[in-house]
Amino acid sequence: MTLHGREGQDAPRTCDAKDLLSGAKDNDTLYAGASDDFALGGIGQDHLNGEAGDDRLLGGKGHDDLD
Structure with a gap:
């Protein structure tokens, strides 16, 4: 699992428990706040950045790069 710090770094x-539980x-590839994205439906090998959980709810699919 590749975990990054704040977006842009x-x-x-x-990896923390919140990410895994989510x-x-x-x-x-996880960026700042990504555990929230996973709780909203992010799946394996998605690249989620920033507020991508909102994109996920709006129909983002696996392997999308969401910014």
Whole structure:
């Protein structure tokens, strides 16, 4: 699982329980706030940035890059 810090930074961050409980899977790329995106329906290998959970509710699909 690739976890990044605040959006726009390359430094990885440690996976936390909130991400895993929200449905994050191996090979997901997570950015700041991404656990909220997963709770809203993000799936494996989606690249979710910023407020992408809103995009997900509006019909984003797997493997989309959502900004």
